Ligand code: FAD
């Protein structure tokens with residue numbers, strides 16, 4: 001098989017890149033190790049920055065997001081028994097949309113298929129070769145047959161555990177990493193929303209987050225031991241923990257409902273630099289991970305592929321590799337700012353077991369400073385909506 005751009009991974013990065021290239025008349029093939037049903041059902045992110053919404057709208061895949069997504073103009077920070085609103089729109093002129101990642105995936109897969117795009121699911125044994133030459137290849141198994149794609153470029157959009165990043169030679173690649181001593185326990189609940197806006201809560205028992213999915217399904221998270229197991233958490237134990245961490249002195253109460261999904265995610269910060277070796281480029285979680293506290297992961301994946309699609313477009317229009325040469329440096333500048341924000345929000349809101357009583361008071365004082373200062377609230381809001 002021959003194509004211009006071979007893309008490994010059909011997450012938000014790979015699917016959107018393929019679609020943006022298609023809109024510019026550039027051909028690509030996407031290889032995905034999982035089935036369509038699996039990628040369309042995997043519950044992950046929920047928050048889209050305004051810039052991500054703009055990109056999805058410009059790409060013509062925003063209709064359902066505009067209709068079904070919930071536009072949020074603020075978030076709440078809860079600590080010390082009180083809730084404080086951060087007026088995202090008032091402070092930045094921008095908003096966020098809560099629209100689940102798997103719905104973005106459903107929209108992108110439908111758009112690729114409608115446009116006749118080549119999307120190969122359940123591709124196994126994917127192996128990349130020849131990235132130092134002008135005809136890199138990707139070999140794989142599909143439908144019981146060994147196949148090989150020859151391309152001009154290979155783009156690794158295969159997430160943190162993919163095969164692309166290890167292709168960048170160890171001597172060239174630098175990995176920056178931090179793991180956190182806690183994870184998030186996430187649940188999906190059948191109930192009406194407890195709050196019109198997301199609530200990020202700092203509590204001595206640990207962080208908790210109230211998010212939403214739809215008028216009838218809610219998404220809640222709480223800080224947990226990353227080695228814990230969902231079977232150790234009965235529904236009653238989960239509700240007791242959430243009530244303890246979330247309830248405030250103003251009479252606000254969390255609504256309960258049937259819990260129909262539970263999962264635990266670990267948390268890390270990770271950046272690989274550069275995001276390129278020869279004709280191989282990385283985008284999204286293949287190159288960087290943020291802890292989920294700032295809701296940046298899917299947004300970074302989207303902004304990477306926007307940049308990369310423009311660079312590929314410049315190459316195919318005029319043969320210039322200049323924009324491709326700039327890709328890694330430009331993407332990393334934005335990525336490091338998001339890494340900073342995600343680390344800072346994580347540190348601000350989570351309980352660290354080794355924190356001294358002094359550390360805990362300073363953490364509360366930092367929260368008090370933020371909610372009582374327009375300058376500090378604005379800085380948080382700008383980072384949260386992605387206004388840079
Ligand atoms: P992925 O979505 O990981 O996609 C990679 C794809 O590649 C997968 O489909 C995988 O099956 C495939 N693949 C892997 N290896 C191979 C291989 N060898 N061959 C072929 N295919 C392969 N981000 C936000 O912006 N906002 C949020 O609110 C948010 N909340 C989150 C909450 C949770 C609980 C979690 C887990 C994550 C959250 N994130 C959030 C992060 C976000 O989900 C990721 O950053 C995003 O999925 C990255 O997209 P991607 O396309 O780079 O990678």
Ligand code: DHB
Pocket residue numbers: 044045046047198209211212219292293294295296
């Ligand atoms: C969600 C996830 C996040 O990481 C976050 O900061 C806010 C919301 C969510 O899944 O809804």
